[in-house]
Amino acid sequence: MKQLRRSKINWAPYIFISPFFVLFCVFGIYPILYSITTSFFDWKLIGTSAPKFVGLGNYINVLTIDPFFWKALLNTVVLLIFGSLLQHFIAIPLAILINSHAIKRKEFFKTTFFLPYITSTVSVVIIFGMLFDTNYGLVNWIISLFSDGENIRWMQEASGIKIVLSIILNWKFIGWNMVIYLAGLQAIPYELYEAAMIDGASTFRKHISITLPQLLPIIFFGVALSIIGGMQVFEEPFILTGGYDNLGGAENSGLTAAYYLMFTAFKAYRLGKGSAIAWLLFLVIIILNGINRKVTQKLQG
Amino acid sequence: MKPTRLLVILLITILAFGAVSCAKEADSAATFDPTVPYTVTIGAYGDLEKAYSAVFASADFKAKFPNVTIQFQTSDFGGHHNRLTTVLAANEQANDIEALEVGFIAQFVETGGLTDLNAAPFNAKKVSGDIVKFAMANATTTKDNLIAMPVDIAPAVLFYREDLARNAGANLDNLASWDEYIEVMKKLADPANGVYAIEHPAAVQAIPLNGGKGGWMDNGKPLEPKAKFLDALKLVQKVKAANVDGDLGAWSGPWSQAYLDGKVATIVNGAWFGGTLRTWLSPEPGKWRVAYLPGKMMASLGGTYLSIPATTPEDRKLVAWEIIKYLTTSSNAQLITFREIDAFPALTSVYKDPVMDEDVAFYGGQKVRKIFADVALNIPENKVTEYDNVILSIWNGSVTAVVNGTSTPEEAYDEALTKVKATIF
Numbered sequence: 237m238k239q240l241r242r243s244k245i246n247w248a249p250y251i252f253i254s255p256f257f258v259l260f261c262v263f264g265i266y267p268i269l270y271s272i273t274t275s276f277f278d279w280k281l282i283g284t285s286a287p288k289f290v291g292l293g294n295y296i297n298v299l300t301i302d303p304f305f306w307k308a309l310l311n312t313v314v315l316l317i318f319g320s321l322l323q324h325f326i327a328i329p330l331a332i333l334i335n336s337h338a339i340k341r342k343e344f345f346k347t348t349f350f351l352p353y354i355t356s357t358v359s360v361v362i363i364f365g366m367l368f369d370t371n372y373g374l375v376n377w378i379i380s381l382f383s384d385g386e387n388i389r390w391m392q393e394a395s396g397i398k399i400v401l402s403i404i405l406n407w408k409f410i411g412w413n414m415v416i417y418l419a420g421l422q423a424i425p426y427e428l429y430e431a432a433m434i435d436g437a438s439t440f441r442k443h444i445s446i447t448l449p450q451l452l453p454i455i456f457f458g459v460a461l462s463i464i465g466g467m468q469v470f471e472e473p474f475i476l477t478g479g480y481d482n483l484g485g486a487e488n489s490g491l492t493a494a495y496y497l498m499f500t501a502f503k504a505y506r507l508g509k510g511s512a513i514a515w516l517l518f519l520v521i522i523i524l525n526g527i528n529r530k531v532t533q534k535l536q537g
Numbered sequence: 538m539k540p541t542r543l544l545v546i547l548l549i550t551i552l553a554f555g556a557v558s559c560a561k562e563a564d565s566a567a568t569f570d571p572t573v574p575y576t577v578t579i580g581a582y583g584d585l586e587k588a589y590s591a592v593f594a595s596a597d598f599k600a601k602f603p604n605v606t607i608q609f610q611t612s613d614f615g616g617h618h619n620r621l622t623t624v625l626a627a628n629e630q631a632n633d634i635e636a637l638e639v640g641f642i643a644q645f646v647e648t649g650g651l652t653d654l655n656a657a658p659f660n661a662k663k664v665s666g667d668i669v670k671f672a673m674a675n676a677t678t679t680k681d682n683l684i685a686m687p688v689d690i691a692p693a694v695l696f697y698r699e700d701l702a703r704n705a706g707a708n709l710d711n712l713a714s715w716d717e718y719i720e721v722m723k724k725l726a727d728p729a730n731g732v733y734a735i736e737h738p739a740a741v742q743a744i745p746l747n748g749g750k751g752g753w754m755d756n757g758k759p760l761e762p763k764a765k766f767l768d769a770l771k772l773v774q775k776v777k778a779a780n781v782d783g784d785l786g787a788w789s790g791p792w793s794q795a796y797l798d799g800k801v802a803t804i805v806n807g808a809w810f811g812g813t814l815r816t817w818l819s820p821e822p823g824k825w826r827v828a829y830l831p832g833k834m835m836a837s838l839g840g841t842y843l844s845i846p847a848t849t850p851e852d853r854k855l856v857a858w859e860i861i862k863y864l865t866t867s868s869n870a871q872l873i874t875f876r877e878i879d880a881f882p883a884l885t886s887v888y889k890d891p892v893m894d895e896d897v898a899f900y901g902g903q904k905v906r907k908i909f910a911d912v913a914l915n916i917p918e919n920k921v922t923e924y925d926n927v928i929l930s931i932w933n934g935s936v937t938a939v940v941n942g943t944s945t946p947e948e949a950y951d952e953a954l955t956k957v958k959a960t961i962f
Contacts, residue, residue: 281626282644282923303956362790370784372791389784392941478786479615483930486937502619504927504960505626505644 275511282505294512305513307488308496309520312467314398315492319405320466324458327410328451331417332443346418349411361404361475365391368400394489397477401490404472409465413458420454421447449536456532463524467517470494493517575856576606580632582617585841588877589864597869605856614638624846625650631846633857637685639675639750639840640929643921645685646678652845652854653682659858661686664866667886674918675751676842684844686865689880691807691839692912693748695828696814699901701725701732701802702826709803712831715741715772719779725802726781733783734802736792738776739936744805744830745769748838751919753928759957760928763950770946773939793818805830807838808909812879815899822898827905835915841880881909888914924961931956 275294279287298305334345352360367374368390376387390396424447432442448455469492477485480503484491497517501510579589586609592598593607610632612620618641624631625645637645645651654661661683665673672687695718697709707724722734735741743749746769755761776782783801785792795801796818804810814825830836843861845854864870871882872892887893888910896902935953938944944952 282622282650285649301959303959366790369789369791372794389941391786392784392937394943480926481930482933482937486934486941487943488934499930502622503930505622505923 271511271514274508275515277508278506279508280505281501281507287508290508294509295516297509298512298516304483304488304491304496305493305516308484308491308493311398311484311489312469312492312494315401315405315469315473316463316466318398318402319469320409320462321459323406323410324413324455324462326406327413327458328417328448328455330410331414331421332447334414335418335421346415349414351411352408353412355408357408357471358475360408361472364400364404364407365476368396391476392486394485394487397473397485397489401469401473401476404476405466405469408472409462413462416458416461417451417454420451424450452532452536456528459528459532460525463528464521467521467524468494470498474498493520569855569859571602571604574604574606575853576608577634577853577856577860578608578610578632579860580617580621580635581609581611582614582636582638584878585636585880586611588874588880591877592864592870592873595869595873597867598863601863602859605860607860621846625848628848630848630850633845633849633853634861635844635846636688637842637844639672639837639842639921640926642676642685642842643751643925644923645844646676646921646923650847651684652847652849653684654686654845654858654861655681655683658855664862668865668883669885669913669916671837671916671918672840672842672883675840675921685842686844686861687840687883688843688861688865688871689809689841689874690883690913690916691748691809691837692881692909692916693744693805693807693830693834693836693838694905694908694912695803695805695830696810696825697803697828698799698801698824699826700824701799705802709826710828711833712828715831716775718831719775719781722776722781722803723779726779731798731800732802733785733795733800734779734781735776736783736785736787736795736801736804738773738782738940739933740782740787741776741805742769742773742936743838744834744836745772747836747917747919748807749925749929749932750837750839751921751925753925753932754920754922759924759961760932760950760954766932766953767946767950770935770939770949773936774946777940777942799824808881809839809879811899811905815879823901826900826903827908829908829912835912835917837916840883881913885910885914924957927960928957931960 274287276289276291277287278290278293330349333339334342334349339345366372368376370376370387370389370392373390375390379388388396390400428446428450429442432446437445473484473490473492474480474495477483477490480499483499484495493513494517497510497513500513501507579586581589589607590609611617617636618638621631621635621637621641622644635651652659655677665683665686668687669690672690673683676685676687677683695709695712701707702709702725705724705727707721709718709721712718712721725734726732745765746752752765753759760766783795785795785801796814799819811825811827814820819825843864845857845861849857864874866884868884868887868890871884871887872890874880875882875887882888893906893910894904895906897905931953934956935944935949938949938952939946
């Protein structure tokens with residue numbers, strides 16, 4: 237009887253959807269669980285010495301005596317604010333502008349603003365490095381037209397590195413956020429604007445009272461993506477400051493949490509400590525997104 | 538014949554036969570068979586493939602190894618070492634032979650993953666007598682295991698533009714000290730015409746530290762002896778204060794352009810940099826000369842090693858070893874490699890070859906190879922450790938702090954030491 241019941245199960249749908257679950261388990265769940273395990277071991281990536289269980293040792297090391305972790309985290313938060321979050325104040329007005337009837341050839345502008353996002357990060361950073369070069373850079377040349385001072389050492393000074401990185405991040409992701417907000421704007425019912433118009437509301441008033449409140453879920457989504465991406469920023473500072481050999485350049489100013497994570501795991505070859513940093517970073521991202529959610533909920537009333 | 542005696546004779550015969558066949562088996566396992574066709578894979582970086590391909594195309598190699606075919610897996614410098622590290626960490630099979638730059642060899646010296654070439658059947662000691670001692674020491678563990686054979690080294694010298702030196706009335710040959718070098722650089726620098734005496738103040742810091750290749754720890758203590766490291770930072774500070782540098786980041790676009798424009802008068806670097814000048818940065822012959830480092834300091838700035846990963850099957854290790862032996866201990870291979878990519882031979886017997894005494898047209902007919910060879914023979918031994926790369930990264934931050942004037946040499950040293958201790962212990 238049991239066998240008969242079993243034979244009635246239609247396996248076909250399960251088999252059809254199984255490739256995703258198999259791949260997700262192998263390449264998603266398994267590495268995540270493995271990295272949790274790894275974080276409890278003193279595990280050197282090279283050599284034949286066996287991993288040694290150290291419990292929370294790696295976490296304690298990172299949080300208490302490590303000379304770079306807190307610096308890297310602070311750098312990441314600064315870049316998150318100036319490189320990833322402030323750009324929303326540019327992306328939203330830009331999306332409103334492109335969404336307005338006054339702008340023709342919308343597709344052209346959408347494509348143009350989106351292009352930096354799909355451009356190779358390596359190429360972008362190398363070109364920005366040239367633009368901000370002390371002696372030969374275009375930026376210093378332009379500044380020299382208006383000022384007689386010494387050339388700014390953008391990539392050699394701690395503050396210069398952060399400014400250049402913030403500019404790169406803004407340049408690269410404003411278009412991306414703009415497209416997200418554009419999609420959100422198109423979902424706002426036009427009747428709301430018509431009603432406001434009848435009430436005699438100005439354009440600015442309409443956007444403050446209709447656009448922004450209606451866009452809040454999208455802003456939450458965009459900011460959440462920025463937090464996740466911003467806290468994991470790696471390629472830009474890594475290439476701009478010369479890779480593992482320089483650890484973020486002057487005063488480790490370009491050293492981000494993900495950069496330090498990679499350094500620890502793949503340059504210092506301490507896989508356990510690297511995994512611990514990854515999980516701490518994950519926790520920070522969760523906390524920041526929690527704050528984002530609370531703020532959004534409060535604004536939504 | 539008594540049955541017992543017959544049994545004893547039979548037993549002795551069987552044992553003797555067994556011993557002979559065992560010996561034969563052991564012998565065959567320990568010998569490279571020139572009649573069996575082999576394909577050997579080599580993991581390489583940069584232009585090593587170019588040099589070794591020329592070696593393998595030579596008549597001498599073909600006559601000695603008619604049965605060996607070589608396949609390369611070449612990547613860029615970083616990509617090659619990342620791949621190798623990952624493959625060895627995963628205990629997966631790598632190429633039969635893997636090239637390693639001296640900066641990376643330290644990571645494998647005490648941590649395993651590569652075959653001990655001093656052990657039988659390789660017995661590297663029997664053939665490595667003529668290889669420069671410091672390079673052999675770098676690849677030897679505290680247990681006397683040899684994890685790779687040095688194939689080329691980079692004796693450090695001072696390259697300078699003869700035309701710029703002549704115009705400035707500066708003499709860069711036989712500089713007695715770094716202070717004298719700085720004084721000469723002041724003559725060479727010509728800000729009005731955009732001529733820099735040196736690319737960057739940080740370019741000199743590595744020289745007193747043997748190019749950052751080893752010597753970072755002394756008996757387990759990082760950045761000791763303190764005076765050596767402090768002197769390196771003070772030197773950086775002096776060069777910066779002299780205001781003779783171009784503030785050019787090595788290998789950046791503006792850096793290469795400055796060389797192409799003939800705006801950099803001197804550079805301290807390994808012999809291999811001559812190849813970079815000749816083929817890329819300053820191809821016009823006759824412009825550059827070579828001098829000893831100030832104070833006739835002897836240092837090495839790079840070098841390549843060839844290793845056999847532990848995961849390589851035993852039978853392939855034998856043929857891999859024969860190829861490594863040929864590349865590292867045959868004059869033919871060493872000279873071809875030098876000619877092709879300016880990688881200076883690690884094999885000292887080659888230094889007596891007439892080619893070392895030849896005038897080199899690129900250096901205006903100067904016999905530069907004699908200088909390279911003299912430096913090579915006098916480079917001191919520096920112990921490498923698995924922490925070298927991490928210490929170097931932290932150290933570079935301290936050098937930048939001194940260049941930027943945000944720290945004094947003493948402060949920068951103390952900060953580096955604190956960070957190194959907290960990171961590696």
